[in-house]
Amino acid sequence: MSVVTIASQQVDVNEEGYLTDASQWNEEVAKAIAKEEEVELTEKHFELLNFLRKQSEDGVDITIRKVGKSGIVDIKGFYTLFPKKPLKKSSRIAGIPKPSSCV
Numbered sequence: 001m002s003v004v005t006i007a008s009q010q011v012d013v014n015e016e017g018y019l020t021d022a023s024q025w026n027e028e029v030a031k032a033i034a035k036e037e038e039v040e041l042t043e044k045h046f047e048l049l050n051f052l053r054k055q056s057e058d059g060v061d062i063t064i065r066k067v068g069k070s071g072i073v074d075i076k077g078f079y080t081l082f083p084k085k086p087l088k089k090s091s092r093i094a095g096i097p098k099p100s101s102c103v
Contacts, residue, residue, distance in 0.1 A: 009029060017036075019092075022095050033095075037089045044072070053094050
């Protein structure tokens with residue numbers, strides 16, 4: 001575990017850059033991580049990020065299929081919002097652990 005500065009805040013991250021303390025997350029941190037991931041956040045992104053955070057808080061194992069059934073976006077829309085590795089990118093930006101379904 002390392003401490004890094006993201007959006008002028010000291011946050012704890014693991015070796016893959018995922019926050020290890022979800023309480024350190026806020027929209028400014030999300031925007032800074034999104035910039036690293038080359039994603040420009042919109043309201044739809046934040047709607048999905050908040051969904052992911054809630055699922056993580058509730059102990060739900062997050063999968064692409066569950067995101068597709070969220071009612072926020074379908075799977076194609078998920079890939080549009082977070083190109084290439086949508087679950088990895090969105091989880092990192094949401095400040096939650098990398099889902100177990102990600103390699």
